[in-house]
Amino acid sequence: MTSATTDGPAPAGHREAPRRGRASGGDLRAGLLFLAAGAALNAALAAAGLWSDFAWPAIGASFVLLVLACERIGRLVPVKGRAAYERTLALGFPLLVLVLWELAADSGFINPTWFPPPSRIGAALWDLSTRYDRFSGTTLLGRPWLMPEAFSKEGWAGIWALVAESHVFATVARVLVGFVLGAIPGVLLGVVMGLNQTVRLMLDTTLSAIYVLPKIAIFPIVMLMFADPFGEAPKILVVGLSVFILMAINTMAAVRGIDRVYLMAGRNYGARGWSMLRHVILPGALPVIFSGLRMALGTAMIVIISVEFVRAKQGVGYMTFYYWEVLNPEKMYAGLVVVMILGVLLTYALQWLQRRLMPWQK
Amino acid sequence: MTASLPAAAPKIAARSVSKHYPTADGTMVALEDFSLDVADGEFVCIVGPSGCGKSTFLRMVAGLESISLGSIDIRPGSERGKPLNSVVFQEYAIFPWKTLIENVAFGPQMRGVGRAERLDTARYWLDRVGLGKFADYYPHQISGGMKQRVSIIRALANDPEVLLMDEPLGALDAQTRVVIQEELLRIWEETRKTVLYITHSLDEAVLLGDRVILMSAQPGRRLATFRIELPRPRSIAMTNSPRFAEYRAQIWEQLSAEVTRAMEARP
Ligand SMILES: Nc1ncnc2c1ncn2[C@@H]1O[C@H](COP(=O)(O)OP(=O)(O)OP(=O)(O)O)[C@@H](O)[C@H]1O
Ligand SMILES: [Mg+2]
Numbered sequence: 183m184t185s186a187t188t189d190g191p192a193p194a195g196h197r198e199a200p201r202r203g204r205a206s207g208g209d210l211r212a213g214l215l216f217l218a219a220g221a222a223l224n225a226a227l228a229a230a231g232l233w234s235d236f237a238w239p240a241i242g243a244s245f246v247l248l249v250l251a252c253e254r255i256g257r258l259v260p261v262k263g264r265a266a267y268e269r270t271l272a273l274g275f276p277l278l279v280l281v282l283w284e285l286a287a288d289s290g291f292i293n294p295t296w297f298p299p300p301s302r303i304g305a306a307l308w309d310l311s312t313r314y315d316r317f318s319g320t321t322l323l324g325r326p327w328l329m330p331e332a333f334s335k336e337g338w339a340g341i342w343a344l345v346a347e348s349h350v351f352a353t354v355a356r357v358l359v360g361f362v363l364g365a366i367p368g369v370l371l372g373v374v375m376g377l378n379q380t381v382r383l384m385l386d387t388t389l390s391a392i393y394v395l396p397k398i399a400i401f402p403i404v405m406l407m408f409a410d411p412f413g414e415a416p417k418i419l420v421v422g423l424s425v426f427i428l429m430a431i432n433t434m435a436a437v438r439g440i441d442r443v444y445l446m447a448g449r450n451y452g453a454r455g456w457s458m459l460r461h462v463i464l465p466g467a468l469p470v471i472f473s474g475l476r477m478a479l480g481t482a483m484i485v486i487i488s489v490e491f492v493r494a495k496q497g498v499g500y501m502t503f504y505y506w507e508v509l510n511p512e513k514m515y516a517g518l519v520v521v522m523i524l525g526v527l528l529t530y531a532l533q534w535l536q537r538r539l540m541p542w543q544k
Numbered sequence: 545m546t547a548s549l550p551a552a553a554p555k556i557a558a559r560s561v562s563k564h565y566p567t568a569d570g571t572m573v574a575l576e577d578f579s580l581d582v583a584d585g586e587f588v589c590i591v592g593p594s595g596c597g598k599s600t601f602l603r604m605v606a607g608l609e610s611i612s613l614g615s616i617d618i619r620p621g622s623e624r625g626k627p628l629n630s631v632v633f634q635e636y637a638i639f640p641w642k643t644l645i646e647n648v649a650f651g652p653q654m655r656g657v658g659r660a661e662r663l664d665t666a667r668y669w670l671d672r673v674g675l676g677k678f679a680d681y682y683p684h685q686i687s688g689g690m691k692q693r694v695s696i697i698r699a700l701a702n703d704p705e706v707l708l709m710d711e712p713l714g715a716l717d718a719q720t721r722v723v724i725q726e727e728l729l730r731i732w733e734e735t736r737k738t739v740l741y742i743t744h745s746l747d748e749a750v751l752l753g754d755r756v757i758l759m760s761a762q763p764g765r766r767l768a769t770f771r772i773e774l775p776r777p778r779s780i781a782m783t784n785s786p787r788f789a790e791y792r793a794q795i796w797e798q799l800s801a802e803v804t805r806a807m808e809a810r811p
Contacts, residue, residue, distance in 0.1 A: 441635075441637075443633055443635050443637040444637060444639060446603070446608045446631075446633070446637070447631070447633060447637040447638075447639070449608060450606055450607075450608060450629070450630065450631045451627075451630065451650050451651040451654050451698070451702060452627065452651060452654030452655055453654050457654060461639075461642075461650070461654075462639070465639070465641035465642075466639075466641070468641070540641070541682075542640055542641045542642075542643075542682040542683075542684070544684075
């Protein structure tokens with residue numbers, strides 16, 4: 183019926199416009215239809231009293247319908263609004279999950295004692311950030327609001343006293359020191375292994391074997407290697423060791439993956455030894471090294487949090503485990519949230535470094 | 545008497561060169577008993593079927609590949625500190641992590657030339673081939689033809705005793721190719737460097753070369769030599785002349801026979 187109008191002897195420009203209009207109208211209708219279908223499905227199940235019996239299939243189906251709806255609606259977004267649309271999708275979905283979690287906990291559908299709603303976790307996080315724990319003499323962030331006064335009274339020593347009581351500082355410091363102390367020699371060994379077959383053959387198997395060991399399992403041995411087994415050194419070392427092994431393996435692969443023709447070009451134009459390393463091998467391996475660093479950062483976080491679970495008097499991992507032991511799930515979850523935030527922030531920092539060091543990659 | 549001797553000695557002397565690659569099922573002979581003298585200031589082109597060992601030979605001349613048998617020498621010039629050879633690689637091989645100007649200045653930088661001086665040299669060559677505007681671009685931001693130009697002027701900026709070029713224009717479209725051939729001709733007439741130039745294109749070989757060496761299919765041997773006595777300075781227009789066509793036909797006759805032979809020899 184409608185096709186009769188478009189097939190008619192209208193000028194080409196006129197034929198395009200209604201067709202596009204029809205298609206986009208179709209997308210909008212289909213999108214809304216998918217949303218309505220999702221709502222209807224859940225409502226029908228709830229009305230029949232069957233929702234909780236079929237919770238997982240219902241959630242799965244709702245998710246699929248939501249994806250279909252978003253795809254259709256996404257087609258309507260003009261090119262200019264594309265970035266905003268993508269951001270909305272990336273942030274909106276986690277937000278939706280949080281809202282649903284909140285509703286589910288409030289309605290008693292999930293047990294709010296063990297799965298406290300996000301609002302209560304948020305409140306716990308605020309509480310942790312603003313309160314000084316007299317019992318352990320620690321805070322989460324180091325009470326930044328006291329810092330100006332402390333600085334005017336005692337100078338840097340005053341600031342340091344506040345920072346030193348912070349869980350976040352303890353964890354971040356251990357991760358960063360361990361990361362740097364592990365990554366630099368790891369990359370250097372990886373370069374040697376990538377270039378020299380003998381070294382590679384001698385060490386490759388050993389490194390692969392140590393790589394798969396859970397670092398928490400060798401932590402007791404690491405502790406024994408130090409005069410003060412409960413101090414910072416063993417914690418930093420075990421982080422450094424994990425990063426070292428991973429970076430050695432990763433950098434070896436990175437160096438071996440450099441196209442041979444770049445090495446030949448470097449040699450032919452006079453690069454030798456250090457200049458070869460500086461101008462050809464390191465930049466050639468850098469993209470792969472950075473993806474390795476990103477993994478190593480994740481590993482470092484995992485290792486330090488698990489070490490802090492068992493052996494620490496300070497740190498985000500210690501704090502998280504402590505609140506679990508005293509049966510305060512809200513604060514335990516708040517601790518986990520802090521771990522995630524730290525992971526995201528450190529990854530951003532690494533990406534910033536990557537952009538600085540590799541300007542040739544967009 | 546003693547002064548005239550070095551002038552007569554070849555700039556590149558390759559004597560009975562062979563290259564063997566050890567493989568899982570025995571030795572693979574890539575190049576066999578190959579000899580070649582290139583005079584100072586001579587432009588020698590090598591053509592031959594794909595896989596006959598041209599790149600292998602060039603890399604051996606450059607010292608980037610070990611020589612199984614025989615010897616290759618490049619006679620150093622009187623100027624001290626001048627690099628013996630610079631290669632233009634078949635695969636461009638300009639560094640993706642350096643800007644164009646850093647790429648072109650790379651050779652001088654490795655020889656310890658000061659920053660200002662080497663950047664001046666690099667800028668001169670970039671301007672020469674019309675890439676001055678792109679000095680601070682990275683290779684991924686420019687086209688294939690531009691990359692190949694960068695790769696060529698990286699070698700020229702290094703000012704070597706001999707230039708070793710491995711199909712520098714192989715990957716280019718016909719129009720870009722002609723433009724760069726003209727540029728190469730002009731630059732060579734000015735500098736008169738010793739050049740060893742590998743190409744698949746007979747037109748290119750006849751247009752650029754003083755001599756064209758034809759190689760046999762694998763294992764690579766020297767099959768024939770053609771002296772190209774077209775007047776210099778040359779230009780693209782010459783490719784339409786009857787003499788040019790004659791040279792091309794001569795070489796093509798032998799090359800096509802060799803390619804056919806190689807195809808039939810294959811099991
Ligand atoms: N590292 C290697 N190990 C074994 N064989 C090799 C190796 N490098 C090259 N070859 C072989 O040597 C022969 C010559 O290779 P080369 O790259 O020199 O050929 P070419 O004449 O440059 O070919 P094209 O014109 O296609 O570039 C080929 O048959 C190739 O398979
Ligand atoms: Mg080749």
